[in-house]
Amino acid sequence: MRRQRWFTPWLLIAPAVVWLLVFNLWPSINTVVLAFTDAKPLGGGQFTGLANAERMLDDEQLSYALINCIVYLLVCLPLLTLLPLLIAVLAEKNLPGITFFRTAFYTPVIASAVVVALIWNWLLDDRGAINGIAQQLSLLQKPLPFLTDRWLLLLSAISLTVWKGLGYYMIIYLSALGNVRRELHEAAAIDGAGAVRRFVSVTIPGVRNTMLLVTVLITVSAMRIFSELYVLAGPTGGPGGRDMSMVMLIQLYSRGFTGNLGYASALSVLLFLITIGPMLLLLRFNRRTAES
Amino acid sequence: MSPREKAGRYLLLCLVLVITVGPFLWQLSTSLKGLSEDIYTDTPSFLPTDPTLANYTRVGEQIPVWDYAVNSLIVAVIVVAGNAFGATLAGFALARLRFRGVKLVFALILATLVLPGEVTIISQYVTVRSLGFADTLIGVALPGTVAMLNILLMRAAFQAIPSEMDDSAVVDGANAWQRLIRVGLPNVKGMLSVVTIFAFIGAWDDFLWPLIVLNDPDNYTLTVGLQYLDGTFTANPRVIAAGTMIAFIPIVIVFAVLQRFFFRGVASGAIKG
Amino acid sequence: MRAKIATLAALVMLAATGCGLSGEDSGGDVDVSGEVTGKVSLQTWALKPKHTKYVEKLIDGFEDKYPGTKVKWLDQPGDGYSEKVLNQAANDELPDVVNLPPEFALPLADKELLLDVADTDDKLKKDYLSGAIDAYRFPGVKGAYGYPWYLNTDVNYWNADLMKKYGLDPDKPPTSFEDLVAQAKTMKKKSDGKMFLMSRKPSWEDLTNAGVEILSSDGEKFTFNTDAAAELLDGYRDAYADGLLPDDVLTDAYLGNSELFKQKKVAWSTGGGNFINDVKVDNPKLAKDIVPSKALDTPPLYVQGLSVSKKSDNLPTAVALARWVTNADNQADFAERVPGIFPSTTASADDESFSESDGSGAGDAKKLAFESLAEAELLKPVVVDDAINDVFNQQISLAVSGETSSKQALDKAAEECTKLLND
Numbered sequence: 001m002r003r004q005r006w007f008t009p010w011l012l013i014a015p016a017v018v019w020l021l022v023f024n025l026w027p028s029i030n031t032v033v034l035a036f037t038d039a040k041p042l043g044g045g046q047f048t049g050l051a052n053a054e055r056m057l058d059d060e061q062l063s064y065a066l067i068n069c070i071v072y073l074l075v076c077l078p079l080l081t082l083l084p085l086l087i088a089v090l091a092e093k094n095l096p097g098i099t100f101f102r103t104a105f106y107t108p109v110i111a112s113a114v115v116v117a118l119i120w121n122w123l124l125d126d127r128g129a130i131n132g133i134a135q136q137l138s139l140l141q142k143p144l145p146f147l148t149d150r151w152l153l154l155l156s157a158i159s160l161t162v163w164k165g166l167g168y169y170m171i172i173y174l175s176a177l178g179n180v181r182r183e184l185h186e187a188a189a190i191d192g193a194g195a196v197r198r199f200v201s202v203t204i205p206g207v208r209n210t211m212l213l214v215t216v217l218i219t220v221s222a223m224r225i226f227s228e229l230y231v232l233a234g235p236t237g238g239p240g241g242r243d244m245s246m247v248m249l250i251q252l253y254s255r256g257f258t259g260n261l262g263y264a265s266a267l268s269v270l271l272f273l274i275t276i277g278p279m280l281l282l283l284r285f286n287r288r289t290a291e292s
Numbered sequence: 293m294s295p296r297e298k299a300g301r302y303l304l305l306c307l308v309l310v311i312t313v314g315p316f317l318w319q320l321s322t323s324l325k326g327l328s329e330d331i332y333t334d335t336p337s338f339l340p341t342d343p344t345l346a347n348y349t350r351v352g353e354q355i356p357v358w359d360y361a362v363n364s365l366i367v368a369v370i371v372v373a374g375n376a377f378g379a380t381l382a383g384f385a386l387a388r389l390r391f392r393g394v395k396l397v398f399a400l401i402l403a404t405l406v407l408p409g410e411v412t413i414i415s416q417y418v419t420v421r422s423l424g425f426a427d428t429l430i431g432v433a434l435p436g437t438v439a440m441l442n443i444l445l446m447r448a449a450f451q452a453i454p455s456e457m458d459d460s461a462v463v464d465g466a467n468a469w470q471r472l473i474r475v476g477l478p479n480v481k482g483m484l485s486v487v488t489i490f491a492f493i494g495a496w497d498d499f500l501w502p503l504i505v506l507n508d509p510d511n512y513t514l515t516v517g518l519q520y521l522d523g524t525f526t527a528n529p530r531v532i533a534a535g536t537m538i539a540f541i542p543i544v545i546v547f548a549v550l551q552r553f554f555f556r557g558v559a560s561g562a563i564k565g
Numbered sequence: 566m567r568a569k570i571a572t573l574a575a576l577v578m579l580a581a582t583g584c585g586l587s588g589e590d591s592g593g594d595v596d597v598s599g600e601v602t603g604k605v606s607l608q609t610w611a612l613k614p615k616h617t618k619y620v621e622k623l624i625d626g627f628e629d630k631y632p633g634t635k636v637k638w639l640d641q642p643g644d645g646y647s648e649k650v651l652n653q654a655a656n657d658e659l660p661d662v663v664n665l666p667p668e669f670a671l672p673l674a675d676k677e678l679l680l681d682v683a684d685t686d687d688k689l690k691k692d693y694l695s696g697a698i699d700a701y702r703f704p705g706v707k708g709a710y711g712y713p714w715y716l717n718t719d720v721n722y723w724n725a726d727l728m729k730k731y732g733l734d735p736d737k738p739p740t741s742f743e744d745l746v747a748q749a750k751t752m753k754k755k756s757d758g759k760m761f762l763m764s765r766k767p768s769w770e771d772l773t774n775a776g777v778e779i780l781s782s783d784g785e786k787f788t789f790n791t792d793a794a795a796e797l798l799d800g801y802r803d804a805y806a807d808g809l810l811p812d813d814v815l816t817d818a819y820l821g822n823s824e825l826f827k828q829k830k831v832a833w834s835t836g837g838g839n840f841i842n843d844v845k846v847d848n849p850k851l852a853k854d855i856v857p858s859k860a861l862d863t864p865p866l867y868v869q870g871l872s873v874s875k876k877s878d879n880l881p882t883a884v885a886l887a888r889w890v891t892n893a894d895n896q897a898d899f900a901e902r903v904p905g906i907f908p909s910t911t912a913s914a915d916d917e918s919f920s921e922s923d924g925s926g927a928g929d930a931k932k933l934a935f936e937s938l939a940e941a942e943l944l945k946p947v948v949v950d951d952a953i954n955d956v957f958n959q960q961i962s963l964a965v966s967g968e969t970s971s972k973q974a975l976d977k978a979a980e981e982c983t984k985l986l987n988d
Binding site: 241257 | 647651655669672675676759813816817830955958959962988
């Protein structure tokens with residue numbers, strides 16, 4: 001058995017490392033440095049120590065944002081890990097016209113934010129489709145305030161996230177399903193396993209790696225939730241800013257000529273710290289299951 | 293497959309279809325509506341009563357849409373090529389080769405996913421400018437040319453290859469390159485096409501970054517150029533819808549061409565059941 | 566509404582690479598005299614493609630008048646303009662002549678990146694309306710930092726069809742807030758709660774009009790948390806509780822007041838003098854039903870202007886170009902092309918043609934808007950940026966929803982806004 005030459009891996013990984021350093025790590029280090037300053041886009045940048053961290057402690061909007069991100073994560077994670085997989089299994093078979101369906105399922109991912117906003121407002125408005133139908137069927141006396149109540153608005157944004165995520169994670173799963181060997185399916189079928197059994201005992205183990213990656217991606221994107229809430233509630237995050245997310249908050253402070261880059265950077269670092277936790281947990285979980 | 297199961301599958305497919313495809317049709321419909329048709333009414337008619345392609349020609353009259361599309365295409369090609377190359381190599385090395393520092397590189401890649409990308413936009417601009425690529429299409433393409441997410445996707449794909457296949461190649465005396473080309477690549481076509489799609493869409497749809505990098509409107513990409521349809525004094529939603537449809541079509545083409553690679557295993561014979 | 570806009574400048578890096586912002590050439594006299602020749606750049610905001618020909622004609626005229634000059638025209642799209650300008654400023658790439666609304670000009674003037682035209686141009690006062698020049702004078706900064714370009718204001722627009730249908734007389738639209746609430750009640754009752762007249766929450770402008778001092782005189786503190794402001798908010802809160810306002814007012818999502826109006830979901834909107842022409846494109850049937858009327862209180866003044874980069878290599882030509890674009894003839898030309906916007910020059914102030922209406926709704930609106938300009942004022946302090954505006958709106962929404970008292974919300978808003986102001 002021939003060993004690889006020591007530099008081969010580094011040769012393969014060189015472009016990635018260059019990009020990692022120049023376009024990802026370097027700006028990240030900058031962000032960390034800025035977190036300890038009062039920097040502004042057009043000047044400033046005095047070292048202020050932990051002033052930004054102190055400011056976080058009595059930032060009411062930050063506590064809203066943290067709670068919202070956690071709720072978001074808890075609801076989105078199971079839904080977006082499983083639903084796209086089910087759809088991928090459904091769309092995997094080569095039926096006539098399947099290309100059309102697969103492409104169509106992907107459209108929410110690429111639909112422009114303006115269109116998405118129009119559609120969802122049309123659905124969820126107090127005079128919108130859902131309230132209209134519910135009232136006509138006498139299910140509701142008064143319209144439900146989907147877009148103004150704190151929790152309903154969050155729920156609406158979660159639905160929007162799931163809707164947009166279906167196609168995205170579906171195509172990741174589809175490529176993984178191609179690797180699940182069909183002999184396993186056939187063997188299981190011969191053993192008399194039903195569809196549900198085969199899904200649990202063949203499909204899921206077959207895409208385990210991908211599933212783990214998808215959960216990491218969902219975790220990261222749930223903590224970084226932005227456009228869904230922005231589209232439904234606008235930049236202010238609903239009455240009192242109670243539907244702010246971390247990224248919306250970062251955006252609020254970093255935007256424009258007079259943005260407070262120091263505080264926005266400090267918030268970014270906080271976001272980084274709280275996201276890295278669940279990710280490490282996931283990876284540890286992965287290692288343990290891989291060993292068993 | 294029994295006819296009953298087939299019918300059931302189509303029923304489910306259609307259900308998902310209704311949920312996902314609505315906005316696309318809405319936009320298509322708006323882009324086909326004539327000037328005499330109200331698009332803001334209580335109950336907008338789903339089908340245009342007076343369908344016309346005039347909005348599409350107006351996009352072409354108002355902005356040099358072909359020039360913008362070519363610019364977008366150049367950026368997209370660079371980004372797709374860079375990711376297909378860089379992410380595949382790195383993904384393979386991370387998944388299949390043992391070397392000192394592999395864990396560190398992997399952890400750093402994972403960590404960079406967490407910081408909101410928008411946060412670093414100005415410092416990225418300074419980097420691109422100091423490399424001499426301000427106001428060029430290369431400068432637009434550069435930061436996304438090797439995306440960290442795509443490396444992770446390729447790594448997962450290489451990891452999914454059963455290790456027996458790889459081991460036999462090692463026993464045969466294949467070196468790393470040969471293993472990549474003979475065993476690796478044929479087994480990751482599916483994920484490679486996913487990466488291509490993500491890279492293409494990412495490059496094609498990006499708005500803020502090209503706007504910041506480019507100064508000269510002649511260099512604008514399609515997403516930036518289409519903003520001109522939304523002017524200070526007038527904006528016609530029909531023409532804007534037509535513009536977004538024009539931007540949408542290349543994505544559909546790329547998707548339709550590449551999607552068959554997801555089904556490597558299926559093409560050689562239908563799964564029973 | 567392109568949303569993902571978070572700009573964090575890496576100032577550490579800027580400094581490290583030596584391209585940080587420098588104020589080193591501040592203070593000294595700036596010489597703008599000299600030969601008008603050579604290259605200059607002009608940046609406009611979202612004038613392409615509708616007004617491409619107009620701007621090209623302007624530039625040709627300038628190059629003919631000053632042989633040897635060459636103008637490079639950059640037009641930036643509407644979305645993302647503040648990010649674009651901010652990035653240009655942070656990287657020393659500001660074009661020679663830039664179209665900046667006052668709120669963009671303020672932070673740049675503060676950093677001494679713009680030319681003080683009051684200092685370099687003694688004919689400024691003679692040629693431009695003083696109200697428009699004042700828009701480019703900022704508290705705490707000496708001088709004026711832009712040549713006023715076109716002006717606009719708001720008038721009221723009513724959907725006559727809907728008003729008639731639900732028992733209101735479009736010839737007698739509300740003329741005060743009380744009146745507005747009363748008519749909104751009628752409309753709500755007659756339409757069985759389906760139609761709304763009002764669809765706005767109180768704004769900075771409304772507070773100013775209610776006599777509230779928004780900023781302290783030294784410009785360092787927000788002082789709008791007064792009893793008068795609380796009373797105004799109480800009025801809106803009660804109206805919301807009575808179902809006179811749609812839910813949409815509590816969010817700041819894509820649909821604004823004028824969008825709801827265009828969708829015929831509300832019967833009242835405010836808008837600039839060219840609003841009806843705008844509606845005509847989207848919704849030709851609706852445009853015929855729109856009746857304009859004068860603003861309920863003091864109308865707001867909106868100003869666009871051209872600023873000159875202080876670091877321009879070719880100041881004489883840049884100043885000449887800014888002056889050329891904003892001169893009386895060229896502005897009058899522009900206003901003729903876009904009925905509903907108006908020149909900011911003294912020469913056009915008495916132009917009869919603006920106060921004539923062809924009898925159409927759009928013509929009436931133009932006339933009303935022109936007449937309103939005479940009393941229009943800057944109602945929203947120029948220091949109010951996006952972040953301050955967002956924090957303000959959050960608390961106003963909360964007050965209107967009734968979840969906290971108006972005074973509490975205003976106190977909190979004033980405190981937070983002041984914090985942002987002094988950041």
